[in-house]
Amino acid sequence: xxxxxxxxxxxxxxxxxxxxxxxxxxxxxxxxxxxxxxxxxxxxxxxxxxxxxxxxxxxxxxxxxxxxxxxxxxxxxxxxxxxxxxxxxxxxxxxxxxxxxxxxxxxxxxxxxxxxxx
Numbered sequence: 001x002x003x004x005x006x007x008x009x010x011x012x013x014x015x016x017x018x019x020x021x022x023x024x025x026x027x028x029x030x031x032x033x034x035x036x037x038x039x040x041x042x043x044x045x046x047x048x049x050x051x052x053x054x055x056x057x058x059x060x061x062x063x064x065x066x067x068x069x070x071x072x073x074x075x076x077x078x079x080x081x082x083x084x085x086x087x088x089x090x091x092x093x094x095x096x097x098x099x100x101x102x103x104x105x106x107x108x109x110x111x112x113x114x115x116x117x118x
Contacts, residue, residue: 050074
């Protein structure tokens with residue numbers, strides 16, 4: 001379910017990828033895809049740089065960690081706009097593509113179970 005470079009190919013043509021309509025729908029509903037994933041990786045890289053700089057600056061100065069340093073340590077946090085964003089528009093097509101066959105199969109299964117008396 002990953003494209004080249006380990007990135008979800010949501011922007012890629014569905015026919016060229018191994019993603020199914022269900023995969024595309026899950027990613028769309030979750031609000032994830034290539035752009036949010038890359039932004040998340042960029043924040044992780046920036047955090048690692050801050051984290052490394054925090055400790056290296058103290059190590060080069062020969063200073064030990066104090067209680068005040070714990071409060072000053074870099075902390076990784078999810079961006080507020082990501083936590084509060086609305087689901088993206090445009091996932092109705094893949095959702096219908098999954099829901100309609102599922103509903104049809106459920107109806108056939110229900111009718112078959114009624115005939116068997118189970």
